Amino acid sequence: MEKEVKIEVKNLFKIFGPQPKKALALLEQGLGKEEIFEKTDTTVGVQRASFEIHTGEIFVIMGLSGSGKSTMVRMLNRLIEPTAGHVLIDGEDITTMSNEQLVKLRRKKLSMVFQSFALMPHMSVIQNAAFGLEMDGVDKETREKRAFQALEQVGLEAWAESMPDELSGGMQQRVGLARGLAVDPDILLMDEAFSALDPLIRTEMQDELLKLQAKAKRTIVFISHDLDEAMRIGDRIAIMEGGRVVQVGTPEEILQNPADDYVRAFFRGVDPTNILSAGDIATDTQVTIPITDGRNPRAGLQRLIKNDRDYAYVLDSDHIFKGIVSTDSLREMLDDERVPSLIPNAYLGDVVAAHKDDSLQDILPKVANQPWPLPILDDDGRYLGAVSKNLFLRTLHRNSAEDELESDPANSEKG
Amino acid sequence: MNFFNFEEQLIPLDEWIQAFVDWLVLNYRGFFQMLKSPIEFSLEWLEWFFTTLPPLVIILLFAVAAWRYAGKRVTLFTVLTFLLVGALGLWDETMTTLAMVVSSVFFCALAGIPLGIMAGRSDRFEMYLRPCLDAMQTTPAFVYLVPVVMLFSIGTVSGILATIVFSLPPIIRLTSLGIRQVHPELIEASLAFGATSWQVLRRVQFPLALPSIMAGLNQTLMMALSMVVIAALIGAGGLGNPVVQGLNTLEIGLATVGGLAIVLLAMVLDRITQGFGR
Ligand SMILES: Nc1ncnc2c1ncn2[C@@H]1O[C@H](COP(=O)(O)OP(=O)(O)OP(=O)(O)O)[C@@H](O)[C@H]1O
Numbered sequence: 001m002e003k004e005v006k007i008e009v010k011n012l013f014k015i016f017g018p019q020p021k022k023a024l025a026l027l028e029q030g031l032g033k034e035e036i037f038e039k040t041d042t043t044v045g046v047q048r049a050s051f052e053i054h055t056g057e058i059f060v061i062m063g064l065s066g067s068g069k070s071t072m073v074r075m076l077n078r079l080i081e082p083t084a085g086h087v088l089i090d091g092e093d094i095t096t097m098s099n100e101q102l103v104k105l106r107r108k109k110l111s112m113v114f115q116s117f118a119l120m121p122h123m124s125v126i127q128n129a130a131f132g133l134e135m136d137g138v139d140k141e142t143r144e145k146r147a148f149q150a151l152e153q154v155g156l157e158a159w160a161e162s163m164p165d166e167l168s169g170g171m172q173q174r175v176g177l178a179r180g181l182a183v184d185p186d187i188l189l190m191d192e193a194f195s196a197l198d199p200l201i202r203t204e205m206q207d208e209l210l211k212l213q214a215k216a217k218r219t220i221v222f223i224s225h226d227l228d229e230a231m232r233i234g235d236r237i238a239i240m241e242g243g244r245v246v247q248v249g250t251p252e253e254i255l256q257n258p259a260d261d262y263v264r265a266f267f268r269g270v271d272p273t274n275i276l277s278a279g280d281i282a283t284d285t286q287v288t289i290p291i292t293d294g295r296n297p298r299a300g301l302q303r304l305i306k307n308d309r310d311y312a313y314v315l316d317s318d319h320i321f322k323g324i325v326s327t328d329s330l331r332e333m334l335d336d337e338r339v340p341s342l343i344p345n346a347y348l349g350d351v352v353a354a355h356k357d358d359s360l361q362d363i364l365p366k367v368a369n370q371p372w373p374l375p376i377l378d379d380d381g382r383y384l385g386a387v388s389k390n391l392f393l394r395t396l397h398r399n400s401a402e403d404e405l406e407s408d409p410a411n412s413e414k415g
Numbered sequence: 416m417n418f419f420n421f422e423e424q425l426i427p428l429d430e431w432i433q434a435f436v437d438w439l440v441l442n443y444r445g446f447f448q449m450l451k452s453p454i455e456f457s458l459e460w461l462e463w464f465f466t467t468l469p470p471l472v473i474i475l476l477f478a479v480a481a482w483r484y485a486g487k488r489v490t491l492f493t494v495l496t497f498l499l500v501g502a503l504g505l506w507d508e509t510m511t512t513l514a515m516v517v518s519s520v521f522f523c524a525l526a527g528i529p530l531g532i533m534a535g536r537s538d539r540f541e542m543y544l545r546p547c548l549d550a551m552q553t554t555p556a557f558v559y560l561v562p563v564v565m566l567f568s569i570g571t572v573s574g575i576l577a578t579i580v581f582s583l584p585p586i587i588r589l590t591s592l593g594i595r596q597v598h599p600e601l602i603e604a605s606l607a608f609g610a611t612s613w614q615v616l617r618r619v620q621f622p623l624a625l626p627s628i629m630a631g632l633n634q635t636l637m638m639a640l641s642m643v644v645i646a647a648l649i650g651a652g653g654l655g656n657p658v659v660q661g662l663n664t665l666e667i668g669l670a671t672v673g674g675l676a677i678v679l680l681a682m683v684l685d686r687i688t689q690g691f692g693r
């Protein structure tokens with residue numbers, strides 16, 4: 001499915017300081033951020049960034065402090081003027097826009113939520129929520145009505161007449177969010193919008209955002225330095241380091257194939273059992289036996305022996321999972337004169353399967369309690385692959401949270 | 416080589432300035448006299464206001480203002496001050512001084528707030544403005560009294576002009592400071608929502624700078640009051656008169672009474688205007 005592109009960032013650079021042109025030339029020559037700073041006293045904020053943001057997705061930009069996230073997001077509405085490169089919104093290049101066009105764009109299409117809330121201390125909650133509309137010249141009655149609706153969306157209608165400093169941090173950021181929503185923007189830019197909130201409130205706000213997003217699909221560019229947050233809300237994630245975008249992809253893609261050590265380091269300490277699903281790690285390396293061969297269990301046994309495997313997965317012609325047989329169960333059946341030699345008669349008992357969207361945490365006990373790899377099925381019951389204990393452990397291992405996680409499956413196995 | 420002995424004057428700056436002022440007076444006195452008219456107008460109007468209203472009404476007006484902005488104790492203090500000043504036989508002088516001070520402050524605000532806003536929004540403008548403000552505050556008033564008199568002749572208007580020169584800087588400085596103190600995040604947020612530069616000023620910077628601007632107004636007012644005696648030297652009336660007269664004739668009592676009235680009036684105005692910012 002082709003995704004519609006909402007924002008396109010092309011070869012974008014931002015260089016702070018007195019000699020941007022020179023720094024740009026040095027960058028071309030392949031010098032690093034530190035060398036350039038020493039030579040020219042200029043700071044490379046963002047370098048050679050190119051990516052696309054799709055309509056209706058939550059696009060998270062993640063990176064350590066100073067990696068250029070805020071600079072990047074501020075170039076999307078030109079609060080920071082790019083040094084070189086282009087930003088296209090709905091195909092229109094905003095880097096060449098006149099001041100009037102820019103003001104119009106900011107009023108109609110974009111709004112922003114800030115880490116420090118940035119509420120106007122001299123305005124009431126409703127006036128704050130109506131701020132964007134006021135700038136747009138919307139009359140008082142209409143804008144207060146729309147601002148009130150926005151406050152309702154974030155559950156703050158009762159506080160409309162309060163002043164911002166009477167509210168808690170979480171509530172203040174709800175006002176910030178309402179201010180962003182009141183103008184009904186296509187694009188919502190959120191610079192570490194929840195970072196200043198304590199963890200409980202933060203999760204609550206993330207849920208709130210996801211709920212709002214489920215109702216009205218906006219394009220959200222969300223800056224975060226918190227991986228859990230990024231994984232939780234991001235449809236796709238871009239990872240920034242030293243002003244560069246080092247990787248863009250879905251959380252699973254990035255987790256499974258970190259582009260470099262920086263990205264990998266970023267993911268150290270993340271519990272992959274939360275993010276990866278069974279379908280993500282299942283491999284199709286096990287022996288499968290089509291049930292059409294069911295009348296010939298010997299052929300199946302041969303296949304197992306040839307592949308040096310103990311268990312085989314029985315599928316019908318539509319690839320629907322039927323059961324598991326083992327070399328032992330097949331032999332037993334063939335040896336027993338009383339049962340007809342049909343594969344279904346060799347099925348092992350107590351076979352359980354897992355759905356591809358189950359999390360690793362969900363499948364952990366199943367993987368641990370069965371001697372054979374756990375079969376993973378799709379919605380229609382089709383066999384996609386299996387997860388062996390070995391594979392499961394390797395997945396955890398690769399993501400480095402070794403100590404605590406390695407012991408987990410072992411414990412479950414005993415229990 | 417006796418260049419560095421400095422036995423002779425090498426740069427006759429004093430003569431140049433003398434010549435320049437003479438030239439200004441000769442050619443542009445008419446122009447400067449014209450500049451006087453708005454000040455004259457506002458002063459006359461204010462003087463008429465303060466002197467034709469019966470003292471009781473004036474006292475009542477100030478009492479209400481004190482009550483509204485500064486509370487009970489200041490109200491009591493205000494009423495007592497005006498009663499005392501009246502009883503000391505300085506009522507008319509006090510009213511003249513009030514009219515002078517109020518019109519000085521009015522013109523200071525008129526010029527100072529826009530200049531302060533410009534300085535607050537532009538580093539370059541502030542850079543150029545700063546030495547001018549320093550000069551205005553530190554040049555001894557006696558230095559510019561003579562040219563002011565030569566250009567604007569003797570009288571209350573010249574007194575007000577000298578007062579404006581001296582008391583303008585605080586309102587500019589504090590307005591600029593107030594604008595600069597507005598948190599950059601708020602400016603950024605306004606711009607992100609499509610505010611124009613003018614909207615940022617009107618809806619965000621100015622309202623948030625208002626307490627600081629009010630503090631500047633208060634400082635300007637205090638400075639203006641401190642110029643009352645000097646203004647009296649060039650023929651401005653008011654409470655400076657008894658002080659100057661007392662000095663000239665060595666009447667210590669008269670000078671002290673005039674000084675006392677100035678101090679009390681300053682305290683009253685200070686306390687009331689401090690309440691404006693809140
Ligand atoms: N106005 C500026 N002038 C000079 N350098 C700047 C400016 N703004 C940012 N920088 C520099 O650009 C780089 C990127 O800064 P940026 O604020 O975008 O990082 P960030 O990823 O948002 O970090 P944080 O997580 O701390 O907010 C940093 O090295 C920073 O010092």
Ligand SMILES: [Mg+2]
Pocket residue numbers: 069070071192
């Ligand atoms: Mg930042």
